[in-house]
Amino acid sequence: MENLEKGIEVSRLIVKYLQGCISPEEKVMLDKWLEESSENREIYHRVQGRVNREERQRIIRKLNKRAAWERVDRNTKKYRHPILRRCMKYAATIVLPLFMVGVGFYLIRDKEEIHPVAEMVKISPGVTKAELVLADGHKVVLGTETIDSLVSEEGVNIVKDGNGVSYLGNKEEGDLAYNIMRVPRGGEFKVRLQDGTLVYMNSETELKYPVRFVGKERRVYLSGEAYFEVQRDTTKPFIVVMNGNEVRVLGTEFNVRSYEDEKCQFTTLVAGKVLLTTHDHRCIELLPNEQGIVDPQGDIRKEQVDVALYTAWKDGNFVFRKQSLEHIMEIVERWYDLKVTFEDEWCKQVSFSGNVERYDDFSKLAEMLEATGSVKFRIKNNEIYVTKR
Template sequence: MTPFNHQKELQKIIQRYVAGTATAEEILFVEKYYQYLDKNANVLDGQNADELKEMAEANFMAIKSKIDLPQRKKIVPLYKYISAAAVLLLMSGIAFVFLNKSKPVIKSEIAVNKKLDVLPGTDKAILTLADGSKVVLDEHTSTDISDKDGLKISRTEDGQLVYTILDQGDLKTKSTVSYNTIQTPKGGQYQVILPDGTKVWLNAASSLKYPEVFTGNERRVELTGEAYFEVAKNKAKPFHVKNHNQDVEVLGTHFNINSYMDDNTIKTTLLEGSVRVSNGKSVRILKPGEQSVADGNGIIRLAAEVDTDDETAWKNGLFQFNNANLKSILSQLERWYDINIDYSSVPDKKYNGMVPRKAKLSEVLKMLEKTGNIRFEIVEGRNLKVLPEK
């Protein structure tokens, strides 16, 4: 059976489309592709997965080859007007995911439990200040959090915590270094702009400890969980991220660290610049597009293949699965939707797909049900069961 060679290209186009960075040509292509799938759903309904993959590949190239349209001055993306199910279809990038049109191969347990559906996570976190006081960061928090000793801490409306140095003189008179910690719960995410201008995106169930002001000849922070960093360049002050027993040293670069330890590994993925990853036993220098994987024995190796889009999709508002095993997918869902999962019946299967993190839990589970012989059930108390295969 011919492999779906163009799925990755389609996913990248759709990713730019949803992020608002697609070109006019790409926006027109996505709209035409969706319209084709929508128009021909009755024809595609009932086909098996392999046949639909082949049809998707053929139609993808047929539509793309015909697009030669002029730029439009103002384009309103189609996804603003179509249903959630249709958006999920677009994001999946696979023609055989028809949530609201195809006849299910198996009975959907999710549809039976709609009243128990779970909403996605939001921008929320808890900030612990140097004096031990805690500030809940959400849409109800005041935008002005602290303004003293030459340092202002504020919250923006779009989920950012911002540190602004107002008076270097006042800061230099402080005799000790004061630390703050920002922690996201399950079902939460947040962004931080540190005093040096470094930007940090925190994923769910993560925390970052950092000084209110970087002093001395280096900048050091401590991470648990997952975060994406855009480090402000300063050759005189290298930036260090400590997570577990690993140290990542940079001068100015973009990278992602996943240290959830679900599979007892720490993954560091470099997108731009250069980083040095070490833990006392191993050292690796990464180049853009490379990923280091540190295991429980302290050995750091380079991943054979890595797709940086997959590793950073969460930061761009997406779940993106490319040959991902089900357990790792469910771990992501558990953190983002703040649910409890019984892993005792999880089969050893791999999945492909792309879903917006703004989707309800049932929409993500429907995609998994439709792309594989598997069933789920949402039960009371935010619990998710993986049901035995039939």
């Protein structure tokens, strides 16, 4: 247990366990540490249950300090001469911080990281914003302001509140009239459609949908990424069309991602059941915790996945599990509305696991990524350059 005498190692194991990426060998080490004392178990349960990052960090720092002082105290007892022992104690005041800084990398979101990017220009996260294109071509710029009624179209009132836009009205006769909601880079928006379906739209996303649903189906068209909470209606299937491919449901929750610059389309099912169909009529059925993938050749397959990796964005978080830095920076580009340049191709393949709040400025994420000791960032004119450390 020599390694576990360092609080940093314990911190790493605890957080890896909470993230779900701890190895069997590491789990044995953590279990052994928990069995050593009731105090260890109390610390673990307190850290596990905390949601406040400052309080969690305080507990972990206490753990590190206790472990480090015990180690120093044992070492100083080796020196019989009082002067040597006193010198070792003074040296400990320098060494202890080195034990404690390691926590910043392992804790998810913390104020005190290993490699602070002090010189980094603040890059703010995305905000609630979109452009609504009405059926007559008129454009309305939308933000966080509360407007109440925007306009009435086809017997449906379009209402803007602080959270998004809602379409209110029950009339189901007449011609189809489509609206288009465009969310730019650095933005997000919510739309409640006329049938009650709620759509969370991510950055750089466009949704085309009818002002009101008529006929035997509810069909919308998506480019980008969105999370759907579909209002159940067994008489009218809800269909999301993505570049010719379709997701067909009756009532469920799922995430779809279909960006033009990405090779594949992804449909991730949270609840219910959906049918994913390609443009050439190949299809698969998805159950909860399954993801359907359509590649550029039109081939279709499904995999078991952790849905949190693909849906956490709508709840204000980024969740990464052994994902490449190249993929992470694609997300960063859209959400922070900036350009990322890799000056070393090797950096693209660096993998990373962690949770970060989506509404933090970019420096928080950069500090966590730099704490891996593999890469570093610099900023020039709203462009981020990634290099090997």
